[in-house]
Each structure stands twice: as C-alpha cells, then as structure tokens.
Amino acid sequence: MLEETRRLLTANGFTEDSPGLLSHSLAHFTRPTANGAFKIAASWSAVIVEHVELGLELSRQQPCIGTIHRAFSVKSFTKALSSILAELEHLASNPDLLKCPECGERYVHLKEPTGMKKFKPFLSCGGMRVVRRSSEGMRYKDIACRGISRKIPALKEYR
Numbered sequence: 001m002l003e004e005t006r007r008l009l010t011a012n013g014f015t016e017d018s019p020g021l022l023s024h025s026l027a028h029f030t031r032p033t034a035n036g037a038f039k040i041a042a043s044w045s046a047v048i049v050e051h052v053e054l055g056l057e058l059s060r061q062q063p064c065i066g067t068i069h070r071a072f073s074v075k076s077f078t079k080a081l082s083s084i085l086a087e088l089e090h091l092a093s094n095p096d097l098l099k100c101p102e103c104g105e106r107y108v109h110l111k112e113p114t115g116m117k118k119f120k121p122f123l124s125c126g127g128m129r130v131v132r133r134s135s136e137g138m139r140y141k142d143i144a145c146r147g148i149s150r151k152i153p154a155l156k157e158y159r
C-alpha cells in the first residue's frame with residue numbers, strides 16, 4: 001500500500017519527509033493548509049495493521065491534533081482522500097473546534113485503547129501532566145485538565 005499511498009499523496013500536494021522519532025510511522029508526508037499554523041500530516045505504517053493516517057500537525061514533536069482519519073486499504077483511501085482533506089482544511093481554518101472546551105487553551109488529541117483496554121476513542125486535552133512538590137517535598141504527578149471535546153469526531157476509519 002505504500003507505493004500507491006506515496007503516489008496519491010504526492011499528486012495531492014504532499015511532500016515526503018523523514019519519519020519522526022516519536023512516531024511508529026515508516027513514511028511521513030505533509031501538506032500546508034490555508035491557515036499556515038497547521039499542516040496536514042499523513043503517515044503510512046505497517047505496525048500491527050498496514051494503514052495510512054491523516055491529521056493536523058502543529059509540529060513534528062507533538063501528536064496530531066483533532067480528528068484522525070485512518071484508512072486501511074488503497075481503495076478506501078483513494079475514495080475518501082478528497083473529503084478527508086476538505087474536513088482537515090475546515091478544522092485548520094476553525095481552530096476553536098480543535099481547542100479543549102474545558103480549559104479553552106490546549107488542543108485536543110486522540111486517545112484510543114491500547115492492549116487490553118477497551119473504550120471508545122475520544123479527543124482529550126492531553127491531560128498535561130505537571131510534576132509538583134508537596135509541602136513534604138514529595139513529587140507527584142497531577143493532571144491539569146481532563147477536558148474532553150465532543151465537538152468533532154475523534155476517529156474516522158475507512159476500510
């Protein structure tokens with residue numbers, strides 16, 4: 001699926017760059033959006049199940065923001081690509097939709113079950129962990145915000 005993905009993305013204005021250290025993707029592509037702050041990122045991976053994943057990227061050091069679109073076949077990806085790009089452009093132009101409704105500051109990211117856990121994927125603030133010191137000098141982790149966004153879909157899959 002990689003060669004077809006590469007051809008399709010390149011034909012749609014994406015450029016390929018080197019895979020990030022933090023991601024499991026083996027091929028990574030980006031395309032600018034009308035709102036220059038975000039890029040549309042596409043990554044192909046064969047980890048567990050081969051797939052292509054698209055989302056909005058603020059920087060390579062952070063996970064994608066907002067709705068994640070995941071396609072598992074060339075056929076479904078080819079069919080969905082133009083609507084995926086339109087949806088991501090729409091989000092990039094309306095960054096309020098990407099913000100956490102609780103703190104109103106941070107962007108929301110996809111949270112999905114791994115391993116034996118089972119829950120419906122959702123978009124959360126990222127639950128930024130801060131390390132604080134108690135009066136006794138003990139360090140502990142606190143979750144600054146537990147905000148969850150229901151304004152936009154968390155995950156869309158195409159099979």
Ligand SMILES: [Zn+2]
Nearest residue numbers: 100103125145
């Ligand atoms: Zn928040």
